Amino acid sequence: MIERRLHPVTPFRRAWAPVAVFAGWAVHDPDQAREQLTRLSTTGLLIGLAVLLPTAAAYGFLTWWFTHFAVTGGELRIRTGLLFRRTAHIRLERIQAVDVTQPLLARIAGVAKLKLDVAGAERRDELAFLGQEEARALRAELLARAAGFAPETAPEVGEAPARRLVRVPPGVLAVSLLLTGATWGSLAAALVVPPLLWLATHQLWTVLAVALPLLGAAGASSAGRFVAEYDWTVGESPDGLRIDRGLLDRTHETVPPGRVQTVRIVEPLWWRRRGWVRVELDVAGSSNSVLLPVAPREIAESVVARVLPGATVPPVASAERPPRRAGRCAPVWWRGYGLVVTDAVFAARQGLLRRRLALVPHAKVQSVRLTQGPWERLFNLADVHVDTGANKTVTARLRDAGQAAELLREQAERSRTGRRRARPDRWMT
Numbered sequence: 001m002i003e004r005r006l007h008p009v010t011p012f013r014r015a016w017a018p019v020a021v022f023a024g025w026a027v028h029d030p031d032q033a034r035e036q037l038t039r040l041s042t043t044g045l046l047i048g049l050a051v052l053l054p055t056a057a058a059y060g061f062l063t064w065w066f067t068h069f070a071v072t073g074g075e076l077r078i079r080t081g082l083l084f085r086r087t088a089h090i091r092l093e094r095i096q097a098v099d100v101t102q103p104l105l106a107r108i109a110g111v112a113k114l115k116l117d118v119a120g121a122e123r124r125d126e127l128a129f130l131g132q133e134e135a136r137a138l139r140a141e142l143l144a145r146a147a148g149f150a151p152e153t154a155p156e157v158g159e160a161p162a163r164r165l166v167r168v169p170p171g172v173l174a175v176s177l178l179l180t181g182a183t184w185g186s187l188a189a190a191l192v193v194p195p196l197l198w199l200a201t202h203q204l205w206t207v208l209a210v211a212l213p214l215l216g217a218a219g220a221s222s223a224g225r226f227v228a229e230y231d232w233t234v235g236e237s238p239d240g241l242r243i244d245r246g247l248l249d250r251t252h253e254t255v256p257p258g259r260v261q262t263v264r265i266v267e268p269l270w271w272r273r274r275g276w277v278r279v280e281l282d283v284a285g286s287s288n289s290v291l292l293p294v295a296p297r298e299i300a301e302s303v304v305a306r307v308l309p310g311a312t313v314p315p316v317a318s319a320e321r322p323p324r325r326a327g328r329c330a331p332v333w334w335r336g337y338g339l340v341v342t343d344a345v346f347a348a349r350q351g352l353l354r355r356r357l358a359l360v361p362h363a364k365v366q367s368v369r370l371t372q373g374p375w376e377r378l379f380n381l382a383d384v385h386v387d388t389g390a391n392k393t394v395t396a397r398l399r400d401a402g403q404a405a406e407l408l409r410e411q412a413e414r415s416r417t418g419r420r421r422a423r424p425d426r427w428m429t
Helices: 010-014 016-028 030-039 042-065 104-109 132-146 170-178 181-201 204-229 269-274 297-307 324-328 374-378 401-421
Strands: 068-071 075-080 086-091 095-102 111-118 125-131 163-167 233-237 240-245 250-255 260-267 276-283 290-296 338-341 345-350 355-361 365-371 381-388 393-400
Touching: 010 042, 010 125, 068 132, 086 111, 095 104, 095 132, 104 111, 111 132, 125 132, 163 297, 170 204, 170 276, 170 290, 181 204, 204 290, 240 297, 260 297, 269 276, 276 297, 290 297, 338 401, 345 393, 365 401, 374 381, 381 401, 393 401
Parallel strands: none
Antiparallel strands: 068 075, 075 086, 095 111, 095 250, 111 125, 163 233, 233 240, 240 250, 260 276, 260 355, 276 290, 338 345, 345 355, 365 381, 381 393
């Protein structure tokens, strides 16, 4: 077993930790920080910097020096910690995804961060930073080992080839963000609420405390999403669907084969005339949540067919609505609920202005539940909940109580049959 260290540029990244402590204190108590700074003389400030900067440099170097990783026969070991040692033993067969990310400064320095999604783990382990080529080679080796290749041959397998399926043009992405209600809603709140607060309180700090988060939310829902989803490309390879995205920070993600628990097709109101949809997903043990930020429905359905083999997206019109008496429980909005059950998926629809169709493969259903509130019992209605392995739930709302009970029994049987017929989840197979 040969242990390796991270890239030599890593100490510069970790040296910021002691500086961040002082910055956090200054933000938490700005009045006290300003008072302490005014008391400092020029000599005292220079002495403070002479102590702080070498301390930060030493911390960065020592944390890098005491961090090692190695690929053994069946696991990836990561040893970290300066005062308190931590060793992560990551079983290769438990790896769900291995993503390569490059923040802007990392791209300039020619390094990359390796993030690992592991089944059953509460946090994502990462190796930051590695050389760009080393990161891709290690990713390919980990995936090859997870697929069952022998340790001596895994490094020679290399990265599996990929075929591009779809690329989202920047112009389409920009127009889709302009046609999203959340963008205009957050922008309107950022422009309207601060002036009203100023007229009501005349307190500058109160206005700033409210205005800055609102402006941040408006930026995140518009410019932030554009930067993060820029040049979104989906490719198909033996190790799953690959996603490359990002204007400033480049991210190379993988949607693992057979790990997708739920697929949601989202259709905002202003997108319908153009026939655009957004595809989101839930992946067990992974943080991947978006498959396509925007795409024509036909293209989106073809990509979904690769994520859920053997499944087709049912038309919106085919969803069976709840009975009319459901309007007494959810006036107007009951018309947005619907249900379609095919041989491959359990599909539940909701939403009138922003339609969402959630598809759960029968083999991924972990449990099925029927619930009835007091108002639903009064009108003989019930909800059927389908729980998945990603700790998410898809609900068929306001079904007839008799139909819901029958659906509960049938779905439990479909789930058992689906799990028996499902192929094993393996990489590169």
